[in-house]
Amino acid sequence: MNFHKLRLTRRGFLKVTGATAGAISIGSNILDFKQWVEASIQTPIQKIPTICNGCGNRCGINAFVKNGRVWKIEGIPEANGNLGVVCPKGHGYLHDLYSPYRIKGPLKRVGDKFQSISWEQAYQEIAQKINLIILQNGPQSIFWVNYPQSNHLYALRLMHALGSPHYFTHGSTCYTARNAGWVTTVGELPSVDLSNSKYIMIIGRNPAGAIDLGQVKRIIEAKSKGAKLVVVDPRHSETAIIADEWIPIKPGTDLALLLAMINIMVKEELYDKKFVAEKTIGFDQLEEQIFNYPPEWAEKVCEVPSKTIIRITRELAQAKPKALIHRGYHGAFGAQYLNSFQTVRALAIANSLLGNINREGGIYFPKVAKLGELQPNHPAPELPKVGKLDGTGVPGRYPLGSYGDGIAHAIPELALRGELIGGFVYHYNPLRTNPNPKRVIAGYKKLELLVVIDTVLSETASIAHYVLPESFYLERTEAIDTKHSGKRAQVSIQQQVVKPMYNTRPGTQIIIELAKHLGIGKYFNFDIDEANRLRLKPLKVTLEELKEKGVLFVGEEWKEGFDKLETPSGKVEIYSKTLEKLGFPAIPRWEEPLVSPDPKDPHSFRLIHGKQAIHTHSMTANQPILMSISHRYDLIRLWMNKKRGEQLGIRDGDWIKVKSIIGEGKIRVRLTEGIHPSCVWLPSGYGIFSKHLKVAYDIGLSYNDFLPTYFDPTVGHVMASEIIVNITKI
Amino acid sequence: MPRYGMVIDETKCVGCHACRVACHNQNNLEEKEAYNHLEEREYGKFPNFTREFLPVQCQHCDNPPCVKVCPTGASHKRKDGVVLVNKDKCIGCKYCIAACPYNVRIIKKEGYIEKCRFCIEFVEKGEMPACVTTCMTGVRMFGDLDDPESEISKYIIKHRLKQYKAELNTKPRIYYRKG
Numbered sequence: 001m002n003f004h005k006l007r008l009t010r011r012g013f014l015k016v017t018g019a020t021a022g023a024i025s026i027g028s029n030i031l032d033f034k035q036w037v038e039a040s041i042q043t044p045i046q047k048i049p050t051i052c053n054g055c056g057n058r059c060g061i062n063a064f065v066k067n068g069r070v071w072k073i074e075g076i077p078e079a080n081g082n083l084g085v086v087c088p089k090g091h092g093y094l095h096d097l098y099s100p101y102r103i104k105g106p107l108k109r110v111g112d113k114f115q116s117i118s119w120e121q122a123y124q125e126i127a128q129k130i131n132l133i134i135l136q137n138g139p140q141s142i143f144w145v146n147y148p149q150s151n152h153l154y155a156l157r158l159m160h161a162l163g164s165p166h167y168f169t170h171g172s173t174c175y176t177a178r179n180a181g182w183v184t185t186v187g188e189l190p191s192v193d194l195s196n197s198k199y200i201m202i203i204g205r206n207p208a209g210a211i212d213l214g215q216v217k218r219i220i221e222a223k224s225k226g227a228k229l230v231v232v233d234p235r236h237s238e239t240a241i242i243a244d245e246w247i248p249i250k251p252g253t254d255l256a257l258l259l260a261m262i263n264i265m266v267k268e269e270l271y272d273k274k275f276v277a278e279k280t281i282g283f284d285q286l287e288e289q290i291f292n293y294p295p296e297w298a299e300k301v302c303e304v305p306s307k308t309i310i311r312i313t314r315e316l317a318q319a320k321p322k323a324l325i326h327r328g329y330h331g332a333f334g335a336q337y338l339n340s341f342q343t344v345r346a347l348a349i350a351n352s353l354l355g356n357i358n359r360e361g362g363i364y365f366p367k368v369a370k371l372g373e374l375q376p377n378h379p380a381p382e383l384p385k386v387g388k389l390d391g392t393g394v395p396g397r398y399p400l401g402s403y404g405d406g407i408a409h410a411i412p413e414l415a416l417r418g419e420l421i422g423g424f425v426y427h428y429n430p431l432r433t434n435p436n437p438k439r440v441i442a443g444y445k446k447l448e449l450l451v452v453i454d455t456v457l458s459e460t461a462s463i464a465h466y467v468l469p470e471s472f473y474l475e476r477t478e479a480i481d482t483k484h485s486g487k488r489a490q491v492s493i494q495q496q497v498v499k500p501m502y503n504t505r506p507g508t509q510i511i512i513e514l515a516k517h518l519g520i521g522k523y524f525n526f527d528i529d530e531a532n533r534l535r536l537k538p539l540k541v542t543l544e545e546l547k548e549k550g551v552l553f554v555g556e557e558w559k560e561g562f563d564k565l566e567t568p569s570g571k572v573e574i575y576s577k578t579l580e581k582l583g584f585p586a587i588p589r590w591e592e593p594l595v596s597p598d599p600k601d602p603h604s605f606r607l608i609h610g611k612q613a614i615h616t617h618s619m620t621a622n623q624p625i626l627m628s629i630s631h632r633y634d635l636i637r638l639w640m641n642k643k644r645g646e647q648l649g650i651r652d653g654d655w656i657k658v659k660s661i662i663g664e665g666k667i668r669v670r671l672t673e674g675i676h677p678s679c680v681w682l683p684s685g686y687g688i689f690s691k692h693l694k695v696a697y698d699i700g701l702s703y704n705d706f707l708p709t710y711f712d713p714t715v716g717h718v719m720a721s722e723i724i725v726n727i728t729k730i
Numbered sequence: 731m732p733r734y735g736m737v738i739d740e741t742k743c744v745g746c747h748a749c750r751v752a753c754h755n756q757n758n759l760e761e762k763e764a765y766n767h768l769e770e771r772e773y774g775k776f777p778n779f780t781r782e783f784l785p786v787q788c789q790h791c792d793n794p795p796c797v798k799v800c801p802t803g804a805s806h807k808r809k810d811g812v813v814l815v816n817k818d819k820c821i822g823c824k825y826c827i828a829a830c831p832y833n834v835r836i837i838k839k840e841g842y843i844e845k846c847r848f849c850i851e852f853v854e855k856g857e858m859p860a861c862v863t864t865c866m867t868g869v870r871m872f873g874d875l876d877d878p879e880s881e882i883s884k885y886i887i888k889h890r891l892k893q894y895k896a897e898l899n900t901k902p903r904i905y906y907r908k909g
Contacts, residue, residue, distance in 0.1 A: 072860075085863070085865065087748050091751035091864070208744040208746065208867070213866045217867075220866075220868060239744070241745070246779070613748070625751060629751075
């Protein structure tokens, strides 16, 4: 079914076996790589479109299968998110399909060891325990946390059917400050129209390292048309390499830079007056307060020369409205500092002053496919009667926190307080990716029931009571996906490319089967194909069409401009009454980071972090091909400013000790001129401590080992760069 | 007959290694094997600083030292410009590895020598090399250097591109654009 029309689009050389339907069965020689290489020369090749699972971008790919074994992947040219290209993680991660570290069947903890059990036994025992916990403690004591997959809707449905509000994403460790800042100011999280922009300023975001393929391709396109790219980052990031200008800022002070830029725009009347008059509220109050922040003040705070700030601001304004300051992700203000929320507010306001909101070449509201509902065919469960206990959306706690995301790193705290008793962790590894691992381990170990759904024995899976093995992404068909938003919306589908090698099951199937054993099967009386058909219905495309192409455009084209935003006033809220009522500054004002390095102590640094192009979170470090690149190019090291290193007698490549108030570790140093002297930079993705993952075990460090458990007062994010470390030569 | 060559735009390389891993899959390489590698260089003092990556692979030289020193004719130059190793003739003496100034040849487990093949089996069927198509910044351009009207030929002339270590008179078929 997938291949009927491939001949029309295939390049001539591939012989497609039209008779094969569905996934390809496993040949007997599948595991012997060398035999397979020999056998596969001149054999027919199948090409099946699907969605990559190597990170959260979910790029559209074609998987090529030779002799029942996945050979390679290529990008789907139309896919909004990756425009035909694939990153190193995507190419490397596909090999995890054949990894000896895969979990081959359901596991139950007995003492210190895991015992193989059947799916039926696992479901029965888990259901019994969950129902007992609910009986004794109420349904709100059960949680589900995941790094969202396309099937998160079904996980949410499962929790609601049980009566629990406790569905969490990883958001509080990643992006919740960014989202809240944008939502407060313009009503939703926008995108960036990079390819049509004439002037692109990026603060902290690093799409060429923490890879966003579509964004990088669009930046290159803009640059080929003459756009200027300015990158503000304490480290000379991978995006800085392709920038026209790198502005190394003192970390934690981006807010000062933005306030000064707004100051200049107001003082020199560089802003879009028509847009400000018609589409914003609170400009007068901004005008009154912003005079506190001239560029000369900002220079002292953020260590960017005032004349640079003035020049960049004038250049941006000259290019407006086809000019933008990138909306950001994790880096700089996603969940980094005490002042991150106000930084995003200032950033959104600076963009608004450029009049670029929902304009070509500026900030825009992408088209997202609006999928159909499962109801009325499959009625939804009632909403839980109690709210989340983590304080998201509660005045006095984390009032601007995203209720949908919850605060994932509050789970260990709620467990230690006895408020969460049992839960599911799916496609997520909080023991490694949440701050303060000792505390996280203590919290998760306190649970009476921990069920982990994963493909390998991660740190979190290692301490679970039950481990349910999910099929690898190339082995399973999943819920249709709307991740590929853009100037025109797309739907996409992750579909089975090869049959499962082991006794594993797709995530959605596991959710449905769990529900049936838990006695809430009436809400899950469907399979993934039926659910996909129902959800596709309003889009006027069939499941068969989608499976054939992998990615399809749907709906209307994006149009410039807007009548009314999703904010309370319907306008850009430069002044926010919502914030005023909650007791937060209604107009952005300077806030110090929570902690700062001691300028008099040569051993004192701020610890910042970021992604490398070859690793995703904690999930690729055990991939031998990707890890061999880390070793070959010495990428596991900590970046330190050369002069600062020399002051401490540290040479390039030396081992050092890093110590914060909660942890310490040893690592080698990369001495470089490409980083601000006040900080050191640690690549994320290393520091694996699951003994089951032998390729990655005990190699490198994770910033989470040094980060105390913090909850910022606006959204409850982790404040991931509020870390001061003491560094000494070993 | 086309005579193939490549342009590598160093100013666009961000060092992500997608080319290496795409090549790995395309050519069914073993875990630590690679046909291309990156040389990273730093310039300047903080805050006036930049760095760049130099992607290096077999340069498919027109005056290939590897071919000259090969005692069996395993390393050979084809009419389409591509330098290949015939694994059946290769005795694994490693003379070519010593002679190649670009350090891009590897020893396969079976004992013969291999290196970038310009994905020639795929190029002959109308595709582009894997390192070209996977790159998010479009570092590489591939085409017929003998055709004066080809995009690549025009690009080389327009930007006056030069080869890597051209002074060694190896006459490489890869041209580099520098910052």
